[in-house]
Amino acid sequence: MSQITLVQAVNDALKEEMRSDNDVVVLGEDVGVNGGVFRCTADLVEEFGEERVIDTPLSESGIIGAAIGMAVYGLRPVPEIQFSDFIWPAFDQITSEMAKMRYRSGSQFTCPMVIRTPYGGGIRGGLYHSQSPEAYFTHTSGLTVVVPSDPYDAKGLLKAAIRSPDPVIFLEPKRIYRAPKMEVPEDDDYIVEIGKAAVRREGTDFTITAYGAMVEVALKACELAEKKGWNGEVLDLRTLVPLDEESLIASVTKTGRLVTLQEAPKFSGYSSELSAIVAEKAIDVMEAPIRRVAGFDVPFPYTLEHVYMPHAERVLKAVDDVMTF
Amino acid sequence: MSQITLVQAVNDALKEEMRSDNDVVVLGEDVGVNGGVFRCTADLVEEFGEERVIDTPLSESGIIGAAIGMAVYGLRPVPEIQFSDFIWPAFDQITSEMAKMRYRSGSQFTCPMVIRTPYGGGIRGGLYHSQSPEAYFTHTSGLTVVVPSDPYDAKGLLKAAIRSPDPVIFLEPKRIYRAPKMEVPEDDDYIVEIGKAAVRREGTDFTITAYGAMVEVALKACELAEKKGWNGEVLDLRTLVPLDEESLIASVTKTGRLVTLQEAPKFSGYSSELSAIVAEKAIDVMEAPIRRVAGFDVPFPYTLEHVYMPHAERVLKAVDDVMTF
Amino acid sequence: MSRKDGKNDGEKRQGGRKSRSKQGTPRGPGSKRPKTPPKTPKVERNPRENPMSGATQDLLQVISEGGKALKGKKSGLSEELLLGMYRSMVQTRLLDERMINLQRQGRIGFYVPSTGEEASQVGSALAFEEEDWIYPSYRVPGLFLQRGVPIERMVANCFGNDADLCLGRQMPVHYAFKDQNIVSISSPIGTHIVQATGTAMAQKIKGSSGVTAVMFGDGGTSSNDFHSGMNLAGVTRAPCVFICTNNQWAISVPQEKQTASKSFAIKAKAYGMPGVRVDGNDVLAVYKATKSAVDDARAGKGPTLLELVTYRRGPHSSSDDPTRYRGNQADEWMDKDPILRFRKYLENQDLWSEVQENALHEELKAGINASVKVAENAPQPALETLFTDVFEKVPPYLREQYETLVQDEGTGHEPDPDAAFPL
Amino acid sequence: MSRKDGKNDGEKRQGGRKSRSKQGTPRGPGSKRPKTPPKTPKVERNPRENPMSGATQDLLQVISEGGKALKGKKSGLSEELLLGMYRSMVQTRLLDERMINLQRQGRIGFYVPSTGEEASQVGSALAFEEEDWIYPSYRVPGLFLQRGVPIERMVANCFGNDADLCLGRQMPVHYAFKDQNIVSISSPIGTHIVQATGTAMAQKIKGSSGVTAVMFGDGGTSSNDFHSGMNLAGVTRAPCVFICTNNQWAISVPQEKQTASKSFAIKAKAYGMPGVRVDGNDVLAVYKATKSAVDDARAGKGPTLLELVTYRRGPHSSSDDPTRYRGNQADEWMDKDPILRFRKYLENQDLWSEVQENALHEELKAGINASVKVAENAPQPALETLFTDVFEKVPPYLREQYETLVQDEGTGHEPDPDAAFPL
Numbered sequence A, B: 001m002s003q004i005t006l007v008q009a010v011n012d013a014l015k016e017e018m019r020s021d022n023d024v025v026v027l028g029e030d031v032g033v034n035g036g037v038f039r040c041t042a043d044l045v046e047e048f049g050e051e052r053v054i055d056t057p058l059s060e061s062g063i064i065g066a067a068i069g070m071a072v073y074g075l076r077p078v079p080e081i082q083f084s085d086f087i088w089p090a091f092d093q094i095t096s097e098m099a100k101m102r103y104r105s106g107s108q109f110t111c112p113m114v115i116r117t118p119y120g121g122g123i124r125g126g127l128y129h130s131q132s133p134e135a136y137f138t139h140t141s142g143l144t145v146v147v148p149s150d151p152y153d154a155k156g157l158l159k160a161a162i163r164s165p166d167p168v169i170f171l172e173p174k175r176i177y178r179a180p181k182m183e184v185p186e187d188d189d190y191i192v193e194i195g196k197a198a199v200r201r202e203g204t205d206f207t208i209t210a211y212g213a214m215v216e217v218a219l220k221a222c223e224l225a226e227k228k229g230w231n232g233e234v235l236d237l238r239t240l241v242p243l244d245e246e247s248l249i250a251s252v253t254k255t256g257r258l259v260t261l262q263e264a265p266k267f268s269g270y271s272s273e274l275s276a277i278v279a280e281k282a283i284d285v286m287e288a289p290i291r292r293v294a295g296f297d298v299p300f301p302y303t304l305e306h307v308y309m310p311h312a313e314r315v316l317k318a319v320d321d322v323m324t325f
Numbered sequence C, D: 001m002s003r004k005d006g007k008n009d010g011e012k013r014q015g016g017r018k019s020r021s022k023q024g025t026p027r028g029p030g031s032k033r034p035k036t037p038p039k040t041p042k043v044e045r046n047p048r049e050n051p052m053s054g055a056t057q058d059l060l061q062v063i064s065e066g067g068k069a070l071k072g073k074k075s076g077l078s079e080e081l082l083l084g085m086y087r088s089m090v091q092t093r094l095l096d097e098r099m100i101n102l103q104r105q106g107r108i109g110f111y112v113p114s115t116g117e118e119a120s121q122v123g124s125a126l127a128f129e130e131e132d133w134i135y136p137s138y139r140v141p142g143l144f145l146q147r148g149v150p151i152e153r154m155v156a157n158c159f160g161n162d163a164d165l166c167l168g169r170q171m172p173v174h175y176a177f178k179d180q181n182i183v184s185i186s187s188p189i190g191t192h193i194v195q196a197t198g199t200a201m202a203q204k205i206k207g208s209s210g211v212t213a214v215m216f217g218d219g220g221t222s223s224n225d226f227h228s229g230m231n232l233a234g235v236t237r238a239p240c241v242f243i244c245t246n247n248q249w250a251i252s253v254p255q256e257k258q259t260a261s262k263s264f265a266i267k268a269k270a271y272g273m274p275g276v277r278v279d280g281n282d283v284l285a286v287y288k289a290t291k292s293a294v295d296d297a298r299a300g301k302g303p304t305l306l307e308l309v310t311y312r313r314g315p316h317s318s319s320d321d322p323t324r325y326r327g328n329q330a331d332e333w334m335d336k337d338p339i340l341r342f343r344k345y346l347e348n349q350d351l352w353s354e355v356q357e358n359a360l361h362e363e364l365k366a367g368i369n370a371s372v373k374v375a376e377n378a379p380q381p382a383l384e385t386l387f388t389d390v391f392e393k394v395p396p397y398l399r400e401q402y403e404t405l406v407q408d409e410g411t412g413h414e415p416d417p418d419a420a421f422p423l
């Protein structure tokens, strides 16, 4: 075990998988000598050479399209999109091609690949370096969508994603890339299973769902709530698709109260699906409205970022709403 | 008033707006001499010339990107994307540029334009000529999303959209392009206001929300339900963003039961937002779980299309669930 | 489009052409506007000269348009291979005719004919080895036949039955044939071009001696992934052959509205690779050019762009009516039949006769008939195929949807008999 | 990357390089794998010769590298204009230095320097008329200054305060100046290229005599919308000037990994328009080439692609550390200072002196200082600006969000002092 950051966890996961499987290749803008603008691919080109760590031209559809061609042939590419805000030129490749290759060919051709991309706000990145795009992917059948919330998960989930037989969108919460270090196993066989949520804090009075950098905010909100005598449970979803529905239903069945938390704009966002599932399958256990804390339905601002980003005090307000309903 | 199809209604709306405003231009693949593959732009090039009815090269990002440049300069372009399944190469232009131009420039530059595109299944179009992409747009702040369900609305909403100061995604339900004709006003000033839902059938026992080609299915389901003695209300949303939340809440407050209906895959789909809003603002009036009838979470099939598409019998099943809860 | 002469600046003038509003200031719904004065519209072709129309002199050719071997040009192919190619071309034509027929009768839902483009498909197919990978367009049935795909598989796909390798999930002609390294066709234009580059890069990385080929149309060159695919292949020198079948139309859009470049082949210059223009109706020229590009790629010399100039004689698809947009101006090209041309060539070399021709038609028709009969009687894909192959394993939430479906069905809901594909 | 010689076909072989699994058959999480033998990696540059590096002989030039007027080349510009250009260039450099400084001190969040590229920005700016529209890149402050944008506006943007015309919604340097027809800059690379084509088409449609210009980098030529924008402009002959500032790097990616084409200018051939290579460090050559392209566009002769060859002497942005990827190999270009070159030229023509130089620096620095002082003391944009300008009118659901926010705030939540942009 060693104490590492999330960036290092990603880097370690890539190294381990590349060492044990020659089919794993990395490609993207500035991933080579520069080691990625966030340093996630640092030192890879030195160890694995330019054939497996490929600096590409500035074209996201090129990166993902080429990675699909590699995956279809039998490699396991791990393309990087420099910021998730810049993934849209590749969206046609992702949604029309990567997600549907297996289905449309009757499993004759498949796309085992992982798109890694940093996402989310809190780094003074303004409109185009801060967005949280998960909902665009969670609605696309055929995609697995994973969001780690700490170095331990980041490493274990990324390794599992690279070994997955199907395409994975791997969203890295860049705000906590260098947040406090954490003990992470060095065992090559260590993975975190895709599709399982984690209860980060057990509680009986209300449930907060969160993922990525928002998990920390949810935990902080629970601390604040504790002062009011309310005991919150935090469910870190970890995998958005396939959702660990069982854990979600189990938690709200216990608490009867739900606050969902996401950075992305609220309307038609991922958390709406959580509300919908609960309203469809467990409405009878709910003792209060389901409150959603999310980004506002506006583009991501620069100067007022700290107002835009959901914070613990805002979450507490929602907890108050459901507790005092 | 004349009896026309939805295709004709679109065509009429374009003609009227192009006659009364020289800034309105149409562009897209095959929109000129060919009149559009669905004939929505028939005869336009003959009347308005090639300068205002532009056959473009095969590039959706080119079509939308150029239209943005036109709108920013002061035109009111109405680009056509031949099938909504092919809109993804333009998604970067739509989500990063068109939707954010006004915000990021402090209203110095704006994008008054309407993207028209046929969507939806039921025409034996398989994987790539049948999809319903609304949820990808409803989550994007800055976009207005409109879906007419009959010729009357199609004409009135399209005219209103073209006059809107901001960008509109106008999704045309191609399955009912040539469905039974309808009386539609010929008055140049006739529009249907954006942002208002329509109650297509009044009822007291349960509410079905629908839009586009699904409205007809909802009505049919209500007929079937009537035989069981249940009196359903059908709310045709017409505008998905901005949602007519008031009408939604009013209807469920009256009925206490909600079935949402959409063609698109269920998970993280648009209807989830409706559930979430009701669960947030009106959970206390609900007398049963909120049931969602939607496409399955798989790519759109060809041969088994009739099994995939939501139909009245399947909706009735959901009605049954909420009525007998 | 012609430039206005007047000095009127659109944004500032008040009179002149009507403009509803200044940017960002919409007119209210009810306000009155003057009626438009009638306008004389001009519908005219882009005035640029079309450098590709008509003549084929500047194209690589091996057989003359009249079917003679051109001086100094040899096919270098055995009689068996030549006759095999001819066979594939005829089979393609007959399959086309039969499928369009079935579509007209409502027995299949959709079809894309390739009549007139048989040489470009079959000629290129022969240039590839078994280990090579192919990303085809939707208009190359002759390539599949020449490469050894059983015709029953193709017919099954058009019926979308349970013998279709794609399990009836895609519209007809969107094939995928893993056994022949023929990658799944999708409808979105151009996406496969950069995938081909990726596969070629993977071949290099894995140390295979295979190469990758990708086919697309003149319209496809405008797609984003033509650009990304060609550029990446240029930089990485991936063993990839880019084959543009320039049939001069993209549905209703003629090539001169598709691009202003002198040719499609010249676009190679933007990516640092050679571009070659070939008479796409000359099966031996197509073979020769493709073979040379494939050899280069295999030898590590990098990618090539080929432009095979031919003509889309039929409609874009079974849903298209070309008289709406091209009237009769296409006559000259309508007469250029690549099959007839090759047949004359074979006859001139004493390799073919009327008797053989008749026998071949008989045999091939019988084969197609048999496939159709089998396919039409085959069952639909099973209900559960709706949910399989989304992921390797069916996840719980899809299993739940399947189970609900099974419970719900049997309510008497039937396919809509009026559903028909409009394009 | 070099091609493997072995005949190993990656998909079929069993031994050789390790390959975890056959396609589609993943290994289970816990299974054992052999340890990798150490591998000798090669990190090498793309072996292709870089046709653009080093020499600038083949480029359009007016001033020699040493600052002499080249034989037979005249600027054709008045003394006033020449000195105005010099002023803008110096102002750009000083603004750069000051802004990078402020960023290092944490007083602004981010900056993009353009040191070494002043000639390309200022030279092109002078070629446009008031009525023309400009789609700039994020690296052309000199263009704004030369075109008359008040420097206070630019500084306000970098502070993201309420005097920023973009209301602090974008990161620094993402300007928009409607008064100067300078369209809003966004971060995604390339999207504005096709928008420029659209604006140029609109100018034609509206009968304006204006033209549109768009600036982008060498990296930008790989974007999808370089392709769509250039192609559409070619076909429609839109009055558009495409200006590629080839500063030889896209963050860490050198031009020879960006494309294999002989130059960037040659890419014009793919779209049927002329392409011109210009010494981008020669402000008069840049002016001349741009003016000629603008004149052509205005005269209805269609679009042009310009390649201005220069060099990114500094980091990509305030977050970048170029020593990580380019070490010291860049020396030769580091010495090519376009400002010094132009200054020598002016001195050679007796238009400039040391005294003037000093006075200019004094004056410009004072102006920048004054702007910084004002900007730093200006208030943040109002809370409600979070919700305005999403649509023309704030819709009810956004008003509701705003009202909830107002109620919620005052809880003592403060900006994260550690938030800093990492790129």
Ligand SMILES: Cc1ncc(C[n+]2csc(CCOP(=O)(O)OP(=O)(O)O)c2C)c(N)n1
Binding pocket: B029, B058, B060, B082, B086, B089, C139, C187, C188, C189, C216, C217, C218, C219, C220, C221, C247, C249, C250, C251, C312, C316
């Ligand atoms: C991205 C995308 N846009 C539009 C379409 C609709 N469409 C199908 S084929 C076609 C024309 C293609 O022309 P070309 O590439 O020349 O091929 P051809 O049909 O002539 O063989 C169009 C516009 C599509 N399938 N995909």
Ligand SMILES: Cc1ncc(C[n+]2csc(CCOP(=O)(O)OP(=O)(O)O)c2C)c(N)n1
Binding pocket: A029, A058, A060, A082, A086, A089, D139, D187, D188, D189, D216, D217, D218, D219, D220, D221, D247, D249, D250, D251, D312, D316
């Ligand atoms: C679509 C997109 N992908 C990636 C980025 C990240 N990025 C910002 S600038 C840049 C390099 C641009 O290089 P170039 O076009 O040569 O312009 P320069 O910075 O050299 O002026 C990259 C990759 C982006 N902004 N947009």
Ligand SMILES: [Mg+2]
Binding pocket: C217, C218, C219, C245, C246, C247, C248, C249, C250, C251, C312
């Ligand atoms: Mg074509």
Ligand SMILES: [Mg+2]
Binding pocket: D217, D218, D219, D245, D246, D247, D248, D249, D250, D251, D312
């Ligand atoms: Mg550059």
